[in-house]
Amino acid sequence: MIRRSQSFLSQFYALTDFVCVQIVFLFSWWLKFKSGWIPYENSLPIETYALWSLVYGGTAIFLSYFFNFYTPKRKKRFSFELFIIVQVYCISLLILLSILFIFKELNISRSYLLLYLVNNILLISFYRYILKISLKRLRQKGYNKQFLLILGAGTLGKKFYTNLMQHPELGYEVIGFLDDFQKNHEFGFENYKPIIGKVDDLESIINELLIDEVIIALPLHAHKKYGRIINICEKAGVKTLIIPDFYDYLPSKPFFDNFAGIPLINVRDIPLDEFRNRFIKRAFDIIFSLIAIIITSPLLILIAISIKITSPGEIIFKQERVGLNRRHFMMYKFRSMRIQTEETSDKQWTTRDDPRKTKFGSFLRKTSLDELPQFFNVLFGHMSVVGPRPERPFFVEQFKEEIPKYMIKHHIRPGITGWAQSNGFRGDTSIEERIKYDIFYIENWSFLFDIKIIWKTIINGFVNKNAY
Structure with a gap:
């Protein structure tokens, strides 16, 4: 009886979502081409837009089933549903654009499609939120228990x-x-x-x-x-x-896996273990790092020239770090210190008034500009834009004995910025607190969480009192 009612609700949600998409189509078409509020040159017949709206709606419903959006979520917060809605309708639009390209339907208004996407996300989110709140109040009154x-x-x-x-x-x-x-x-x-x-x-x-x-x-x-x-x-x-x-x-979200036909309890559920999530994160890393390198290229050249003029030695400083699955890689930074032995650089912690820093290097470290070359590490697959900061092998061996769960951070790619860093844990700050933030990020990763961390890093500024 319960399963039948849940199946009915799933079908009801799918039908309602499809109807909402078509309502949004009519509203967006009127807003773009009939309201007079948005200028346009030529318009295809409404029948053409209606056809592609049906395709878009069908794609969104298919993806919603793929993302398990129609399974009961009594225990899930609305923020989880909102994340799925944004994912589903953005990916559906990308698929629609691909289909339009294949069928050479190039005259569909791109501004209309953007309007269509935003309105879909707003309407679906609104009605889902109202539905969730209504069901919550009904349960508090004793219904649907x-x-x-x-x-x-x-x-x-x-x-x-x-x-x-x-x-x-x-x-x-x-x-x-x-x-x-x-x-x-x-x-x-x-x-x-x-x-x-x-x-x-x-x-x-x-x-x-x-x-x-x-x-x-x-x-x-x-x-x-x-x-x-x-x-x-x-x-x-x-x-x-x-x-x-x-x-x-067990963690707050234990995960059951299957290995050789035997069910296993995974004591550390990591969203990035799923191929779909890894693909999304990696695609974003490549696109974001390419854009960052292109935009900052004049600044990269200027910093390189300044380093060469102000102090002798190499422009790029390469240092061994521990990354994904405890594999070692060479991390790139703009050199901010005088030439030193490998023993000194790999085993000595940077201090506030470190005498090894050059004057220009102090500025680079304070503004975090020395880390710009790490976008090349992201392109090469050593790092991600967002993730736990990588550490030197010498300190990793030391911390894994002293700090519980320290090595969990190596389950994912290290990042240029991270949840700990965006909350002020940089430089000579508590390693224990950093690990708590890193583990929270690893267990609760989502694409929107990455965007939040990047945005927080930008808003807080790259200058940090603990960056030295």
């Missing part, structure tokens, strides 16, 4: 119940607990729903009460009961979820 039964009234079960009660907007109601050892007077049931039976009573209770999901919160030594519990639930069409007794060792 999901009923849960918790197996295990120990620490796991109690903690899950307490956390769940802090989020009434999710629309879940706990029927009670099943436990083989505790009784209500020992359990302190005045603070919780009561214990309504033992684990062996599960089948009869499911048949008597309306239960949508069963939460297994049993200790590890009770794992032999899991098979019978799951069989009973599946026979009754009830969803089963398991809280592992070792959840303290």
Whole structure:
């Protein structure tokens, strides 16, 4: 029954999205060609635009299914949905432009397409937000609820119940607990729903009460009961979820993988492990770094000449760093220090009044202009525009012994800027705090998160008190 209703809702969402796209088509066409507010020269017949609107709508619906946009998202925030909406409708437009090019339909107004894209994102986001808020209020009033039964009234079960009660907007109601050892007077049931039976009573209770999901919160030594519990639930069409007794060792978003036909718990879910996300990030890195190199090329030449004039030695300073999957690479920077031995440069930390810096080098480091050549590292695939900052091998060996989870940063490409750096953690600042920010970025990566970090880096300025 639940699956059928979810399938109906998915189809309803898809149909509504398609209708919204066509409404946006009519509105955008009127706004561009009939309102008189936007100047234009010639217009193709409305039938031509209508045809391509149907193609665009179909593409968007297909991509929405591909991105799992129509699966239930009771536990997801609206910001997650907004990110998917922007992705789906931007990619759909790129596909539409490709199709137009193939069919040599070159007279479609590009300004109209931009207007069409923006209006689609705005309307779909607005109606989805209204729908999400409406469903949330209905659940708070007792409608559209999901009923849960918790197996295990120990620490796991109690903690899950307490956390769940802090989020009434999710629309879940706990029927009670099943436990083989505790009784209500020992359990302190005045603070919780009561214990309504033992684990062996599960089948009869499911048949008597309306239960949508069963939460297994049993200790590890009770794992032999899991098979019978799951069989009973599946026979009754009830969803089963398991809280592992070792959840303290898992991240906030554990991920199940499959290796050699065996399901595995991935204790570090990294969005960039997915090919789709890696492709998007890499494509953006290449485009962004090419644009950055082209725009700053006069500045690059000027800095190179200035370095050559003000101090003897090479213009570009190359230093070994540790990058993706602990692989070493040579990172490029404009030389900001006097010529020194490799031993000194690789094992000595830069200080505020470091005597090794040249006068022009101090300016470069303070303004972060010495890092401009790293856009070539991005092009070569050593680095990304956004990511954890790479460190020298000597310090990596030191920090991995001293700082828990330090090596997690090497699961993705290092970056020119990052979440830690955009929040002021540069230079002689806490390595522990940097790693916390880096891990948060790694576990919560999204394309919009990268844009936010780049924007924050630009807004905060490249001059930083900790850059020296």
